Amino acid sequence: KAGVTQTPRYLIKTRGQQVTLSCSPISGHRSVSWYQQTPGQGLQFLFEYFSETQRNKGNFPGRFSGRQFSNSRSEMNVSTLELGDSALYLCASSLAGIGTEAFFGQGTRLTVV
Amino acid sequence: GQQLNQSPQSMFIQEGEDVSMNCTSSSIFNTWLWYKQDPGEGPVLLIALYKAGELTSNGRLTAQFGITRKDSFLNISASIPSDVGIYFCAGQRGGSNYKLTFGKGTLLTVNP
Numbered sequence: 001k002a003g004v005t006q007t008p009r010y011l012i013k014t015r016g017q018q019v020t021l022s023c024s025p026i027s028g029h030r031s032v033s034w035y036q037q038t039p040g041q042g043l044q045f046l047f048e049y050f051s052e053t054q055r056n057k058g059n060f061p062g063r064f065s066g067r068q069f070s071n072s073r074s075e076m077n078v079s080t081l082e083l084g085d086s087a088l089y090l091c092a093s094s095l096a097g098i099g100t101e102a103f104f105g106q107g108t109r110l111t112v113v
Numbered sequence: 114g115q116q117l118n119q120s121p122q123s124m125f126i127q128e129g130e131d132v133s134m135n136c137t138s139s140s141i142f143n144t145w146l147w148y149k150q151d152p153g154e155g156p157v158l159l160i161a162l163y164k165a166g167e168l169t170s171n172g173r174l175t176a177q178f179g180i181t182r183k184d185s186f187l188n189i190s191a192s193i194p195s196d197v198g199i200y201f202c203a204g205q206r207g208g209s210n211y212k213l214t215f216g217k218g219t220l221l222t223v224n225p
Binding site: 004006031033035042043045048050055056058090092097098099101102103104105106107109 | 143144146148153154155156157158161163201203205207209210211212213214215216217218
């Protein structure tokens with residue numbers, strides 16, 4: 001069974017630009033969550049999607065948004081990039097999101113210069 | 114955001130030794146998960162716990178879901194060099210709350 005696939009693995013963007021990250025969950029998994037990982041803050045929850053609906057959102061500004069498609073693939077978008085957005089962005093997939101195992105992708109390393 | 118209290122922050126042990134790390138919270142969680150992360154990679158799921166008091170093993174790893182539902186521990190027996198990495202605990206409240214709350218991690222170094 002293929003794991004969670006995130007693309008691209010690495011990105012370098014300039015302040016003020018926008019970026020879109022992609023996540024393909026494990027086949028059959030309908031819940032996709034996004035996390036930001038930084039050395040200072042650790043792993044922080046961004047949002048969770050199930051069947052194309054956002055069910056939970058973390059405490060991030062509106063510049064961070066996401067969506068999920070009918071095939072469960074998900075994208076997250078960050079607009080007006082700031083230096084502090086530099087982080088490892090991780091996607092996790094699970095069958096239902098609650099009380100089930102969550103599997104992570106390798107992440108996208110975003111560097112904002 | 115809120116995080117779990119994970120300890121110790123780091124450990125330096127000799128190959129063959131046993132290791133123990135734990136996570137505590139002031140809030141109840143209905144699911145506890147333990148992950149290992151290598152540099153530049155995503156976290157890999159080690160053990161999932163769903164019931165208070167549950168004790169689950171995965172090879173040399175054993176984890177327990179605390180009876181109060183506010184804590185969990187992970188033991189690694191007979192450590193080997195490839196156990197090196199950062200171990201994270203994560204809790205999920207349940208109900209309509211789907212997010213995972215993570216500890217800050219335990220950095221494990223194993224001296225061969």
